[in-house]
Amino acid sequence: MTETISKGHGRLELRHHTVLTEPTYLAWLQEAQRWPGLQALGRVEAERRIGEEQTKETRYYLLSSAMSASAFAQVVRSHWGIENAVHWVLDVTKGLDHSRMRAGHAAENMAVLRHLVRNLLEREQSQPGRSLKGKRLKAGWDHDYLLKILASA
Numbered sequence: 001m002t003e004t005i006s007k008g009h010g011r012l013e014l015r016h017h018t019v020l021t022e023p024t025y026l027a028w029l030q031e032a033q034r035w036p037g038l039q040a041l042g043r044v045e046a047e048r049r050i051g052e053e054q055t056k057e058t059r060y061y062l063l064s065s066a067m068s069a070s071a072f073a074q075v076v077r078s079h080w081g082i083e084n085a086v087h088w089v090l091d092v093t094k095g096l097d098h099s100r101m102r103a104g105h106a107a108e109n110m111a112v113l114r115h116l117v118r119n120l121l122e123r124e125q126s127q128p129g130r131s132l133k134g135k136r137l138k139a140g141w142d143h144d145y146l147l148k149i150l151a152s153a
Helices: 023-031 071-096 107-124 132-141 143-151
Strands: 001-010 009-019 042-051 054-061
Touching: 009 071, 023 042, 042 071, 054 071, 107 132, 107 143, 132 143
Parallel strands: none
Antiparallel strands: 001 009, 009 042, 042 054
């Protein structure tokens, strides 16, 4: 088990990373859920303190290879770094945090479409240096450019 401590913005975060390789757990999961290649379970026990307020959370990860707790901690940090970068791009280029969609599956459906659009815009390389936002705006103004993006799919 490894422990990570983060301080900043008036909060203290403690994270304990554990990798479980016990065959009993893995056999049950592989039998019940059929996850091929499952080699280990990762567990993160996170505690956050902001002033007097304290929250605790446990997250589990399915791992395709057994690794040390410190390697697992690095993998988790790397994963969340990617998630945060994707969220930032979606928020900045599309104003995602200002969306008011709440009914039914609208938010989930739009999330799929936003990710699709983001991936298509990233693949379009005819104008190096153009931002995703710039590509999106140009596609709205120029139908030929829009068709070029859609045809690359």
